[in-house]
Amino acid sequence: MKLMHWLFLGIVLVIVFIFSCSPKQETFRGNPAYDSLAVKMYSTALSSGQAYSMLTDLTTNVGTRLSGSPGMEKAVTWAKLQMESLGFDKVWLEPVMVPHWIRGDVEELTVVGPETKRLTITALGGSRPTPKEGITAEVIEVQSFDELKALGETARGKIIFFNRPMDRSLITPFEAYGGAVEQRGKGAIEAARAGGVAAIVRSMTMRHDDVPHTGAMRYNDSVPRVPAAAISLVGADVLSQLLAKNKKVTVNLKLNCDTLPDVESFNVIGEITGTEKPNEVVVIGGHLDSWDKGQGAHDDGAGCVQSIEAIRLLKSLGIKPKRTIRAVLFANEENGLRGAKEYAAKDRQGERHIAAIESDGGGSTPKGFDVESDSLAFPKIARWAYLFDPIDADNIKKDGSGADVGELFKIGVPAIGLRVDPHRYFDYHHSDHDVLENVNERELELGAAAMAILAYVLAQEGI
Amino acid sequence: MKLMHWLFLGIVLVIVFIFSCSPKQETFRGNPAYDSLAVKMYSTALSSGQAYSMLTDLTTNVGTRLSGSPGMEKAVTWAKLQMESLGFDKVWLEPVMVPHWIRGDVEELTVVGPETKRLTITALGGSRPTPKEGITAEVIEVQSFDELKALGETARGKIIFFNRPMDRSLITPFEAYGGAVEQRGKGAIEAARAGGVAAIVRSMTMRHDDVPHTGAMRYNDSVPRVPAAAISLVGADVLSQLLAKNKKVTVNLKLNCDTLPDVESFNVIGEITGTEKPNEVVVIGGHLDSWDKGQGAHDDGAGCVQSIEAIRLLKSLGIKPKRTIRAVLFANEENGLRGAKEYAAKDRQGERHIAAIESDGGGSTPKGFDVESDSLAFPKIARWAYLFDPIDADNIKKDGSGADVGELFKIGVPAIGLRVDPHRYFDYHHSDHDVLENVNERELELGAAAMAILAYVLAQEGI
Missing domain, CATH: 3.40.630.10 (Zn peptidases)
Incomplete structure (x- = not known):
C-alpha cells in the first residue's frame, strides 16, 4: 500500500477507536x-x-x-x-x-408423662378440632418427612412433632422460611400418611420466645384429617429435651377450632x-x-x-x-x-x-x-x-x-x-x-x- | 485501493472493534x-x-x-x-x-400559670442545677437562635423554649438531627446570651411520645451558666399550644443535677x-x-x-x-x-x-x-x-x-x-x-x- 493508504487506514482506525471508547449507551434516565x-x-x-x-x-x-x-x-x-x-x-x-375457619377458645398441649407440663401452642389455620377430651398419645420428633417415612410402623398412633428449625445461617430469612414451612403446610398430611394422630409443628420464626406463630395448613382426601398446631420455640425446645431424656413422652392435645x-x-x-x-x-x-x-x-x-x-x-x-x-x-x-x-x-x-x-x-x-x-x-x-x-x-x-x-x-x-x-x-x-x-x-x-x-x-x- | 486492501482494512476494523468492545477494565475483586x-x-x-x-x-x-x-x-x-x-x-x-456529671433525682417542669400542668422533661447532660425551689419564669418559644436574637430585651428573665423540630421530610434522619441539635448543644449559651434564665429544648427525636431524650450541652465562659433540659415531644406540643393560646405562660423548672x-x-x-x-x-x-x-x-x-x-x-x-x-x-x-x-x-x-x-x-x-x-x-x-x-x-x-x-x-x-x-x-x-x-x-x-x-x-x- 502507498503512504496515503496507510494514512487513510490510520485515520479510520483512530475514528473507530474513539467511537468505540465512548459510552456504548447512555444510562437510562427516563423523563x-x-x-x-x-x-x-x-x-x-x-x-x-x-x-x-x-x-x-x-x-x-x-x-x-x-x-x-x-x-x-x-x-x-x-x-x-x-x-x-x-x-x-x-x-x-x-x-x-x-x-x-374459627380458632375456638381451647388450645392446649399438656405433657402428661413422665412429668406434667403445659406447653404453648396455637392451632394452625384450617385444622380440625380434637375430640373434646383431647388426643392423648406418645410424641415422636422428626426433622423431615423422609425421617418420618423411615420410621415406618413406629409412627403409628403417635403425635408427630415436626421440629426442623428455620436455617438461621441463611442471609435471607424468606429462604429460611421456604426451607421449613412445608412442615406447617403439609405436616398434617404427612403425619396422617405415617399413621400419626396429630401434628405439632415448630413455629416458623427465629425469635426464641414462648409466642407461637400460626399459619395455613392443608389436608388432602387420601388420608385422615388429623389436628395440627404450632408450638412456640420455647415449647419446642422443652419438648425436644424431654424426648431426649425419656424413652416415652405422652401428651394431651386439645383444640376446639372448626371450619364453618x-x-x-x-x-x-x-x-x-x-x-x-x-x-x-x-x-x-x-x-x-x-x-x-x-x-x-x-x-x-x-x-x-x-x-x-x-x-x-x-x-x-x-x-x-x-x-x-x-x-x-x-x-x-x-x-x-x-x-x-x-x-x-x-x-x-x-x-x-x-x-x-x-x-x-x-x-x-x-x-x-x-x-x-x-x-x-x-x-x-x-x-x-x-x-x-x-x-x-x-x-x-x-x-x-x-x-x-x-x-x-x-x-x-x-x-x-x-x-x-x-x-x-x-x-x-x-x-x-x-x-x-x-x-x-x-x-x-x-x-x-x-x-x-x-x-x-x-x-x-x-x- | 485494491480489493485486497479493502479486505485487509475490513479485517483490521473488525479486530479493533472487537477489542474495544471488550470490558475496559476488570472489576476489582481482590483475592x-x-x-x-x-x-x-x-x-x-x-x-x-x-x-x-x-x-x-x-x-x-x-x-x-x-x-x-x-x-x-x-x-x-x-x-x-x-x-x-x-x-x-x-x-x-x-x-x-x-x-x-450526675443527674440527681429531681427533674420537674410545672406550668404554674395560667393553668397547672406537669410536663415531662429530663436534664441535659452537663446542665447546672436550679436553686432548690426551682426557677419560676415566663416561657418564650423560639424556633432558632436568630429568632431569639431578634427578640432583644423581650427574652430577658425568661425561660427560653427552643422548639424547632427535626425536619421529618429529610430522607436521612442524621441530617435532620444535624439540623436541630445545635438547640441542645448551644441552647443554654444562647439563652443566657439573650438574658434568659434557663433553656428548655425539644427532644431530638421524631417519635411522638412523652419520653424525653437527653444528650450533651455546653457552656462557655462569656455568659452565665443557666440550667437546660430536654422536653418530650408531647410536652413540647402542650407547651407550644399553651403559648399560642395565652399571652403569658409561667413555669417552674427544678433540676438537682450536678457536676462533680x-x-x-x-x-x-x-x-x-x-x-x-x-x-x-x-x-x-x-x-x-x-x-x-x-x-x-x-x-x-x-x-x-x-x-x-x-x-x-x-x-x-x-x-x-x-x-x-x-x-x-x-x-x-x-x-x-x-x-x-x-x-x-x-x-x-x-x-x-x-x-x-x-x-x-x-x-x-x-x-x-x-x-x-x-x-x-x-x-x-x-x-x-x-x-x-x-x-x-x-x-x-x-x-x-x-x-x-x-x-x-x-x-x-x-x-x-x-x-x-x-x-x-x-x-x-x-x-x-x-x-x-x-x-x-x-x-x-x-x-x-x-x-x-x-x-x-x-x-x-x-x-
Missing part, C-alpha cells in the same frame, strides 16, 4: 421530571404521609381480620370508606366466597382513572385479611395502607396518570388466596393489566422490588431503579413477587413485590408480636412512596 | 479467597454469632454507663473480662480522666496481633459509655459488642491477619470525647494506625460504610464494597465516620463508620427506649460480620 417527582414524593411521604395514621386506625379500631370473621367484615367497610373519603375516582367491592361453611367477603378496590388509557391498569395492592394474632400490622395491614396511601400521595401532588392506577385490597390471602384468584379470573371487558405491584413483606425499610415477568418486560421495569436510589432501594431483581399478584402473573401480567429489609419480619409474622408498635412510621411511609413512584412511571410509560 | 471468607463470615455470624448474647449480658447485668458512674466502672471490668475470656492476644486498659470533679476511667483495648506487621494497626471500635437512659443498647452497646465479636469471629474461623486488628472501646464519647482524644494523643512508639472503623449508628441492618480519608485512601477502601454485596451493604461512600474515630482522622488515619438502616435510631437515641428489646439479633450480628470482614481485608492488603 428528567420523574427524578424531581421521586424526590418530592419521598419528602412529602416523610413529612405528611398518612399510611401510619391509617394503620393506627386499622389496627386499633378494626383489629385482626381473619377471613369470615367480624373483623374482616369491618375492615371491608373501613377500607371502602377510606378510599371514598380520600376522593378516589372510583371505589367498589367485588364479592368472593372465602373459607370460614364458606361466607361472602370482598376485594376492596379503588382507583385513580387514567386520563389517556383508562382501560390499561397498574394494580397496587396488599391483602386485607390477616391471621387472628396481634393486629395484623405488618402482615398485611402495612401493604393495604401503603396501597391506599400511594394513590393519596399521587392525588395530593396533583398527578393525573395516563393509565389507571388501581389499589386492590385482596380478601383471603392467608388461608385460600380466593380474593386474588377471583380478581384474576373475572372478565374485565376490554381492560388490560400492564403490571401489578404488591406489598406483603411487612412495613420495614424499602430495599427494592422483586419482579416476576417475561424477559422482555423485566428490563422495562428494572430501568426505573435509579428513581429509588435516593432511599437506597434501587435493587430491582427477578424473584418471587407476592402471593396475590402471583395470580395475575399466572395470566401473563408482570408481577412485582416491594422488597423491604427482611430481618425482623418473621419475628412478628402470624403471631401476637405483629402489632403497630413494631412498625416504624418512616419506614412504612417510604414504602408507600416507592410504590406510588413505580406505579406512576409504569402508568405513564407502559411496559 | 478470590476473600469472597468465600465473607460468605462464610455472614453465615457464621447469623448461625452462631455472640454479639447479641454479649449485648444481653451488658444491658441486663451492667446497665447504663454514664461517664463517672458505677455502671461505667462495672462496664470496664466487664469488657476487659470478655476480651480475656475470648482469648484475645493482648488486653489492656488505658486510663483517662472523664467528666463526672473529673474521675479516672479507661479505654478498654484488646487485639489480635498481626503475624507479619504487628505494628500496623486497624482499629475497630465503639464507645463503652452511654447516657443514663434505657440501657444504652443501640448507643453504643451495639458498637462495643460488635467490635469484640468481630475479633471473636476472626479467631473462631482460625484467621491470623498480617496486621494487628484492635478493638478499642472508648470512654466518654457522649459528654467529652475524652477517651478518643486520649487514645489519639498517646505516643505509641513505632505503631502506625492504617484505618479505624467505628460502629456508633445503632445495631440495625448494615447498609455500607462512610469514609473520612484523603482521596488516595478512599478508593483503596471502597474497592472492597463487593464483599458486602451478599448482605446488600455494598454502598461505601465519603461521609462522616464516627465521633471517636474522627479523633484519629484528625491525625491522618482514615476513619470509617459502619452505616446502618437509620430510620429507627432517633426513636431510641439517648432515651428510655434504647433497650435490648429494640435491637434485632440478626441485624446486630450482620454488623459485626461486616466490621470483621473490612478490618480483615484492610489488615491483609493495607491501604
Whole structure:
C-alpha cells in the first residue's frame, strides 16, 4: 500500500477507536421530571404521609381480620370508606366466597408423662378440632418427612412433632422460611400418611420466645384429617429435651377450632382513572385479611395502607396518570388466596393489566422490588431503579413477587413485590408480636412512596 | 485501493472493534479467597454469632454507663473480662480522666400559670442545677437562635423554649438531627446570651411520645451558666399550644443535677496481633459509655459488642491477619470525647494506625460504610464494597465516620463508620427506649460480620 493508504487506514482506525471508547449507551434516565417527582414524593411521604395514621386506625379500631370473621367484615367497610373519603375516582367491592375457619377458645398441649407440663401452642389455620377430651398419645420428633417415612410402623398412633428449625445461617430469612414451612403446610398430611394422630409443628420464626406463630395448613382426601398446631420455640425446645431424656413422652392435645361453611367477603378496590388509557391498569395492592394474632400490622395491614396511601400521595401532588392506577385490597390471602384468584379470573371487558405491584413483606425499610415477568418486560421495569436510589432501594431483581399478584402473573401480567429489609419480619409474622408498635412510621411511609413512584412511571410509560 | 486492501482494512476494523468492545477494565475483586471468607463470615455470624448474647449480658447485668458512674466502672471490668475470656492476644486498659456529671433525682417542669400542668422533661447532660425551689419564669418559644436574637430585651428573665423540630421530610434522619441539635448543644449559651434564665429544648427525636431524650450541652465562659433540659415531644406540643393560646405562660423548672470533679476511667483495648506487621494497626471500635437512659443498647452497646465479636469471629474461623486488628472501646464519647482524644494523643512508639472503623449508628441492618480519608485512601477502601454485596451493604461512600474515630482522622488515619438502616435510631437515641428489646439479633450480628470482614481485608492488603 502507498503512504496515503496507510494514512487513510490510520485515520479510520483512530475514528473507530474513539467511537468505540465512548459510552456504548447512555444510562437510562427516563423523563428528567420523574427524578424531581421521586424526590418530592419521598419528602412529602416523610413529612405528611398518612399510611401510619391509617394503620393506627386499622389496627386499633378494626383489629385482626381473619377471613369470615367480624373483623374482616369491618375492615371491608373501613377500607371502602377510606378510599371514598380520600376522593378516589372510583371505589367498589367485588364479592368472593372465602373459607370460614374459627380458632375456638381451647388450645392446649399438656405433657402428661413422665412429668406434667403445659406447653404453648396455637392451632394452625384450617385444622380440625380434637375430640373434646383431647388426643392423648406418645410424641415422636422428626426433622423431615423422609425421617418420618423411615420410621415406618413406629409412627403409628403417635403425635408427630415436626421440629426442623428455620436455617438461621441463611442471609435471607424468606429462604429460611421456604426451607421449613412445608412442615406447617403439609405436616398434617404427612403425619396422617405415617399413621400419626396429630401434628405439632415448630413455629416458623427465629425469635426464641414462648409466642407461637400460626399459619395455613392443608389436608388432602387420601388420608385422615388429623389436628395440627404450632408450638412456640420455647415449647419446642422443652419438648425436644424431654424426648431426649425419656424413652416415652405422652401428651394431651386439645383444640376446639372448626371450619364453618364458606361466607361472602370482598376485594376492596379503588382507583385513580387514567386520563389517556383508562382501560390499561397498574394494580397496587396488599391483602386485607390477616391471621387472628396481634393486629395484623405488618402482615398485611402495612401493604393495604401503603396501597391506599400511594394513590393519596399521587392525588395530593396533583398527578393525573395516563393509565389507571388501581389499589386492590385482596380478601383471603392467608388461608385460600380466593380474593386474588377471583380478581384474576373475572372478565374485565376490554381492560388490560400492564403490571401489578404488591406489598406483603411487612412495613420495614424499602430495599427494592422483586419482579416476576417475561424477559422482555423485566428490563422495562428494572430501568426505573435509579428513581429509588435516593432511599437506597434501587435493587430491582427477578424473584418471587407476592402471593396475590402471583395470580395475575399466572395470566401473563408482570408481577412485582416491594422488597423491604427482611430481618425482623418473621419475628412478628402470624403471631401476637405483629402489632403497630413494631412498625416504624418512616419506614412504612417510604414504602408507600416507592410504590406510588413505580406505579406512576409504569402508568405513564407502559411496559 | 485494491480489493485486497479493502479486505485487509475490513479485517483490521473488525479486530479493533472487537477489542474495544471488550470490558475496559476488570472489576476489582481482590483475592478470590476473600469472597468465600465473607460468605462464610455472614453465615457464621447469623448461625452462631455472640454479639447479641454479649449485648444481653451488658444491658441486663451492667446497665447504663454514664461517664463517672458505677455502671461505667462495672462496664470496664466487664469488657476487659470478655476480651480475656475470648482469648484475645493482648488486653489492656488505658486510663483517662472523664467528666463526672450526675443527674440527681429531681427533674420537674410545672406550668404554674395560667393553668397547672406537669410536663415531662429530663436534664441535659452537663446542665447546672436550679436553686432548690426551682426557677419560676415566663416561657418564650423560639424556633432558632436568630429568632431569639431578634427578640432583644423581650427574652430577658425568661425561660427560653427552643422548639424547632427535626425536619421529618429529610430522607436521612442524621441530617435532620444535624439540623436541630445545635438547640441542645448551644441552647443554654444562647439563652443566657439573650438574658434568659434557663433553656428548655425539644427532644431530638421524631417519635411522638412523652419520653424525653437527653444528650450533651455546653457552656462557655462569656455568659452565665443557666440550667437546660430536654422536653418530650408531647410536652413540647402542650407547651407550644399553651403559648399560642395565652399571652403569658409561667413555669417552674427544678433540676438537682450536678457536676462533680473529673474521675479516672479507661479505654478498654484488646487485639489480635498481626503475624507479619504487628505494628500496623486497624482499629475497630465503639464507645463503652452511654447516657443514663434505657440501657444504652443501640448507643453504643451495639458498637462495643460488635467490635469484640468481630475479633471473636476472626479467631473462631482460625484467621491470623498480617496486621494487628484492635478493638478499642472508648470512654466518654457522649459528654467529652475524652477517651478518643486520649487514645489519639498517646505516643505509641513505632505503631502506625492504617484505618479505624467505628460502629456508633445503632445495631440495625448494615447498609455500607462512610469514609473520612484523603482521596488516595478512599478508593483503596471502597474497592472492597463487593464483599458486602451478599448482605446488600455494598454502598461505601465519603461521609462522616464516627465521633471517636474522627479523633484519629484528625491525625491522618482514615476513619470509617459502619452505616446502618437509620430510620429507627432517633426513636431510641439517648432515651428510655434504647433497650435490648429494640435491637434485632440478626441485624446486630450482620454488623459485626461486616466490621470483621473490612478490618480483615484492610489488615491483609493495607491501604
